[in-house]
Amino acid sequence: DAKTTQPNSMESNEEEPVHLPCNHSTISGTDYIHWYRQLPSQGPEYVIHGLTSNVNNRMASLAIAEDRKSSTLILHRATLRDAAVYYCILRYSGGGADGLTFGKGTHLIIQP
Amino acid sequence: DAGVIQSPRHEVTEMGQEVTLRCKPISGHNSLFWYRQTMMRGLELLIYFNNNVPIDDSGMPEDRFSAKMPNASFSTLKIQPSEPRDSAVYFCASSEQRTATQYFGPGTRLLVL
Numbered sequence: 001d002a003k004t005t006q007p008n009s010m011e012s013n014e015e016e017p018v019h020l021p022c023n024h025s026t027i028s029g030t031d032y033i034h035w036y037r038q039l040p041s042q043g044p045e046y047v048i049h050g051l052t053s054n055v056n057n058r059m060a061s062l063a064i065a066e067d068r069k070s071s072t073l074i075l076h077r078a079t080l081r082d083a084a085v086y087y088c089i090l091r092y093s094g095g096g097a098d099g100l101t102f103g104k105g106t107h108l109i110i111q112p
Numbered sequence: 113d114a115g116v117i118q119s120p121r122h123e124v125t126e127m128g129q130e131v132t133l134r135c136k137p138i139s140g141h142n143s144l145f146w147y148r149q150t151m152m153r154g155l156e157l158l159i160y161f162n163n164n165v166p167i168d169d170s171g172m173p174e175d176r177f178s179a180k181m182p183n184a185s186f187s188t189l190k191i192q193p194s195e196p197r198d199s200a201v202y203f204c205a206s207s208e209q210r211t212a213t214q215y216f217g218p219g220t221r222l223l224v225l
Contacts, residue, residue, distance in 0.1 A: 042218065042219075043116075043203045043205070043216030043217055043218055043219050044155070044203070044205075044214075044216050045215075045216065046213045046214065046215070049213075087155075098160065098167075098168070099145055099147075099157035099160050099168065099171070100145075100147075100155075100157065100214060101157070102154055102155035102156075103154070104154060
């Protein structure tokens with residue numbers, strides 16, 4: 001899997017939007033951008049993924065740069081329950097299920 | 113759906129003992145993954161199965177580790193003999209083969225004394 005770079009940590013206030021950046025300058029045309037998060041003492045959980053177009057779901061939005069070398073996970077209104085480590089992962093779309101390669105992720109701290 | 117089920121949730125054992133971790137994937141999922149998480153190394157893929165067949169075990173640390181999937185609803189990860197450096201949280205995940213989304217279990221926290 002291609003490499004991603006994320007800030008080690010970010011801090012935000014409750015009920016404010018949060019923008020979590022991810023750089024992936026070596027992304028290939030067949031790589032999807034996935035985001036998972038891990039809440040304290042829990043297993044990772046899927047958040048969102050996309051290829052080229054921006055994506056929205058009930059949890060978050062994913063904004064993908066036009067050149068696909070970076071992306072941003074957007075939590076529109078952060079709550080204390082969103083405090084977690086967020087992982088940006090590139091997945092080859094060539095078919096078949098394979099394992100995830102986790103980096104260090106971004107530790108998101110939410111202040112009340 | 114109950115999600116991915118792992119047992120035990122916590123295990124404390126002594127060095128040299130055999131440890132068996134268990135996983136029940138989500139019904140209908142064709143792929144199963146074992147991961148290990150430590151402070152030093154983060155989350156690492158150990159092995160994964162497609163349709164009960166091991167596909168990639170390159171992440172298995174050494175011969176002391178073995179994994180099996182005798183049927184679509186059960187998998188085990190065995191460590192024999194266990195060592196203190198095996199202390200970690202072990203996660204099992206499953207997915208439908210056609211999609212990339214993986215669903216993780218709550219993990220087994222292993223402490224080897």
